Amino acid sequence: MDKKIFLVRHGQIDYGSEKRYIGITDLPLSNAGIRQATRLQEYFSRIEIEKAYTSPLKRCLQTAEILLEGSNTQKVILDDLKEINMGEWENQTIDYIKDHFRELYEKRGVSIDEFIPPGGESFEQLQKRVIPAFEFIAQNNTGNTLIISHAGVNRVILSKLFDFPLKELFKISQPYGCINELSWDIASRRWQWDQKNTKS
Template sequence: MVEKVYLLRHGHIDNGSEKRYLGRTDVPLDSFGFEQARELHDYFKAIPIDAIFTSPLKRCLQTTQILCIDKNTRYQIVEAFCEIDMGDWENVPMSYIKLQYPELYAQRGKDLEYFTPPNGESFHDMAKRVRDAFDAMTHHATGSLLIVAHAGVNRMILSQILGVAINDMFSIEQPYACVNELTWDHQSSKWEYRRVY
């Protein structure tokens, strides 16, 4: 079994001046995001990593590729670590949805876990694919893993570990380029969590 997992969020992206529902929209890192990725590379330079996994989206791939410089470990793409699919709401400003679809907007606020945007995915369904992939990975690999993913993906993993309901998952802060460290405690058979960067 894996002893340690470093769970990262990708570097900063330019999401425009207005808040949007940005799930699988494939935006790259911006200049600050590339700078953050280089800082993450320096942070992990002396930390041994046995395997690296990443979401297929560009912002994660770019972060991962910079992290992998000087490391002998190749990264593997994991489709299950893709961000939530917001369907018809992808890349649409939140203010527009609130104005045009007030009932759906209110419904999402009341039931964050099970609400599904038109042609999209619920957080409940997302949690299953993410947690299944994480559990399989940590049970079949050994040593230390590094996962580069998204705020939503990280929250799905951390909410399970911390016992936080999906409806309360936004209480788990996941800023750009943050590093969550998970260490397996053999005595309690649980993950110990701390944010280290």
């Protein structure tokens, strides 16, 4: 189990005082997020990374830039690592959605895996987009690999690897700046998973 994939969530973003649906809305890191990325840089300074793959959204690119500072690691931007597209719900507060899309909001609560917000995508669709990218990364690198992405993306990957129902994917904790350390166990032919968290 020498080769590892480090699946990292970007640092914290500033989306205001109210909870919002932030999918592909392109927000930068907050000051706390920058501190988390700096902690990630400290952690990975002791680990040799062959290649780093990142979502094209600012919060991931900034995290990657800080994390990889001072290293010669090649960085590859993959569109398929973008967060789930929330369509017309993008950057809207949860209270706004409850008021203006009450029936759809309730439907999402019942079928979180299949539900598609207007103009967006479902978690099932997200998983179908992301898994081929993950498999490509896993099969085409011989050393330690870094993936810097989003909570939704990380959750659908972990859901697939560990047979976790998509309906319950929010039970998979993915705090800002967390590190999911994935190791391939040759004997069992299964991935092993360990999570580490950075402090802001």
